[in-house]
Amino acid sequence: MGGTSGADSIQPVSLRRGMGLRRILILIILGAGLWAFIQLNLTPADLIPNPGGLQVAGKFFSRALSPALTYEAEFVPANTQPLLWKAIQAAGTTVVFAAAAMSLALVAGLILGFLASTAWWVGDPAGGRSATVVFLRRSVAPIIYGSTRVLITLMRSVHELLWAVLLLAAFGLSHLSAAVAIAIPFGGTLAKIFAEMIDEAPRDVAEAYRGSGASSTQVYLLGLLPRALPDMIAYAFYRFECALRSSAILGFFGYPTLGFFIAASFENLHYGEVWTYLYTLFFLVTVVDWWSGALRKRFAV
Amino acid sequence: MSHLELEIQSLYRQRPRNHFVIWSGALLLTLMISSWFIGDFHISDFLSERHLTNLSRFLGELVPHPMHDQPFSLTLTIGWVGELLWENGLAATGVTLAISVAAIVLAGSLGALFSLPAARNFMAPDPFVASLSESRQGWGLLWSAAMWGTRAFLIFARAIPEYLWAFLFLAILGPTAAPAVLALALHNLGILGKLGAEVVENTESSGLSALRGLGASRLQISLAGLFPLTFSRFLLFFFYRWETCVREATVLGMLGIVSLGYWIQDARARNHYDEMFFLVLLGAFLVLIGDLISALAREIVRRYS
Numbered sequence: 001m002g003g004t005s006g007a008d009s010i011q012p013v014s015l016r017r018g019m020g021l022r023r024i025l026i027l028i029i030l031g032a033g034l035w036a037f038i039q040l041n042l043t044p045a046d047l048i049p050n051p052g053g054l055q056v057a058g059k060f061f062s063r064a065l066s067p068a069l070t071y072e073a074e075f076v077p078a079n080t081q082p083l084l085w086k087a088i089q090a091a092g093t094t095v096v097f098a099a100a101a102m103s104l105a106l107v108a109g110l111i112l113g114f115l116a117s118t119a120w121w122v123g124d125p126a127g128g129r130s131a132t133v134v135f136l137r138r139s140v141a142p143i144i145y146g147s148t149r150v151l152i153t154l155m156r157s158v159h160e161l162l163w164a165v166l167l168l169a170a171f172g173l174s175h176l177s178a179a180v181a182i183a184i185p186f187g188g189t190l191a192k193i194f195a196e197m198i199d200e201a202p203r204d205v206a207e208a209y210r211g212s213g214a215s216s217t218q219v220y221l222l223g224l225l226p227r228a229l230p231d232m233i234a235y236a237f238y239r240f241e242c243a244l245r246s247s248a249i250l251g252f253f254g255y256p257t258l259g260f261f262i263a264a265s266f267e268n269l270h271y272g273e274v275w276t277y278l279y280t281l282f283f284l285v286t287v288v289d290w291w292s293g294a295l296r297k298r299f300a301v
Numbered sequence: 302m303s304h305l306e307l308e309i310q311s312l313y314r315q316r317p318r319n320h321f322v323i324w325s326g327a328l329l330l331t332l333m334i335s336s337w338f339i340g341d342f343h344i345s346d347f348l349s350e351r352h353l354t355n356l357s358r359f360l361g362e363l364v365p366h367p368m369h370d371q372p373f374s375l376t377l378t379i380g381w382v383g384e385l386l387w388e389n390g391l392a393a394t395g396v397t398l399a400i401s402v403a404a405i406v407l408a409g410s411l412g413a414l415f416s417l418p419a420a421r422n423f424m425a426p427d428p429f430v431a432s433l434s435e436s437r438q439g440w441g442l443l444w445s446a447a448m449w450g451t452r453a454f455l456i457f458a459r460a461i462p463e464y465l466w467a468f469l470f471l472a473i474l475g476p477t478a479a480p481a482v483l484a485l486a487l488h489n490l491g492i493l494g495k496l497g498a499e500v501v502e503n504t505e506s507s508g509l510s511a512l513r514g515l516g517a518s519r520l521q522i523s524l525a526g527l528f529p530l531t532f533s534r535f536l537l538f539f540f541y542r543w544e545t546c547v548r549e550a551t552v553l554g555m556l557g558i559v560s561l562g563y564w565i566q567d568a569r570a571r572n573h574y575d576e577m578f579f580l581v582l583l584g585a586f587l588v589l590i591g592d593l594i595s596a597l598a599r600e601i602v603r604r605y606s
Contacts, residue, residue: 033407056472102329157548161464165577175341266468295322298319
């Protein structure tokens with residue numbers, strides 16, 4: 001301390017460091033962006049479509065405000081259902097796929113999330129002071145915890161469409177493989193978030209129960225879990241919204257969800273129909289988005 | 302009934318309950334259970350004999366092809382991996398990474414911009430000043446119309462999944478990386494714009510209204526007041542969305558853009574499942590690295606801001 005001059009000790013070091021860090025971060029991010037654009041050979045010219053593309057764009061976007069209400073094809077087989085009914089059906093299938101996937105993901109997420117949390121084997125809620133329990137907590141529990149974490153990471157780091165490709169190759173095209181393809185990465189994500197929510201839930205009730213002599217199971221199930229549950233429900237709703245989008249996209253692989261009809265109509269140049277399906281998807285996602293937003297707002301009490 | 306029991310009962314009756322949450326949970330549960338009856342899901346699609354032989358054949362084909370007719374050897378494996386990486390694995394990984402970075406930088410800068418007109422307090426007739434009478438005519442009406450317009454755009458941008466945007470842009474822009482970057486950027490712009498608007502709305506506004514009181518314009522308030530106050534929180538969202546960008550950039554290749562997904566699809570079309578599986582693992586590895594960098598960056602932002 002003796003060596004520093006008076007002027008140095010007056011400088012507001014923390015403020016300067018904060019400013020510097022922000023500037024450095026912005027520069028790093030912009031530099032990374034520049035590297036990416038150079039790496040991809042992207043120039044503003046790439047954003048200007050060629051004449052053919054421009055024509056497609058013009059025709060496509062001109063229908064944005066006039067989505068089709070009936071089929072645009074010149075010949076429609078006599079026993080075809082009306083377009084709007086078909087859009088509703090496709091939306092229904094999208095919901096069914098998403099809901100089935102979510103049910104699998106939730107079961108996996110709850111089990112794996114429990115195993116990947118620390119609350120059941122570290123600290124007070126875990127309880128149990130007998131020699132065997134302590135031994136198990138120190139030996140077996142970390143192994144279970146660690147391997148669950150690895151499993152969760154593996155599940156999450158492969159995208160649902162890639163799981164779909166793998167399952168398609170392994171089992172062939174079936175509706176179940178679509179649901180499972182979404183459920184695997186979603187289960188991993190739910191498990192990760194659930195584990196964090198359980199570990200970060202307020203321990204007040206759990207400690208009160210422990211103090212009044214409740215068993216470990218009672219402390220965990222009645223004291224700890226209910227405190228994390230509202231957050232978990234809200235997050236599950238958010239993931240359901242994501243599942244809807246993924247389920248729609250699986251249509252590109254031949255499943256009868258909204259993506260299938262969007263791709264088919266687009267390839268047949270029936271742009272009005274594309275917008276009908278797009279707005280259906282928009283409506284579906286927005287309702288669930290609003291819902292999960294409202295849920296989260298209720299908890300912020 | 303004893304006094305204590307009565308007290309417990311009255312406490313029980315006063316317990317916090319939230320009917321909206323309970324009913325929402327019940328609805329989701331009903332939907333999930335009924336989906337199994339409505340949908341066309343059969344466990345036999347996985348466990349029937351035909352599917353199990355298919356599965357075992359598939360698993361057999363995951364063995365790298367140089368080792369199909371001879372026992373496992375490490376040198377052969379390394380040679381096979383090196384060849385795949387060298388042929389297109391590394392280049393495709395680079396492209397995937399570059400697409401995700403270009404998209405998130407685009408989405409981040411535009412999202413920060415769009416978060417202002419989507420924030421209620423910024424678009425109030427008198428920004429960040431709680432006015433006693435909300436003016437609902439003239440300029441006030443115009444500002445709130447602009448806010449709802451921005452919000453509608455952001456909602457639509459994020460409601461449509463990246464893959465779908467990319468499919469549409471691909472038809473318009475042709476098979477360069479541009480449609481992938483644009484699609485990712487648009488979807489994430491919708492998300493970052495909304496999250497940014499929430500950050501702006503939740504910012505402690507006493508300093509900002511003081512600026513306004515001194516006569517600062519909206520631009521001056523946002524540069525001198527909002528930006529430093531909201532930057533680090535916005536950055537957390539930025540890195541969180543970058544993680545998903547890496548994940549999605551891999552997959553967008555399946556539409557015909559030469560990221561990893563393109564070669565995965567290509568290997569599948571040629572029935573080279575060993576190659577396909579290796580590339581999927583390579584993609585997972587890239588996602589893992591991305592998650593790590595993002596977690597690290599977020600930790601730095603959290604600690605030093």
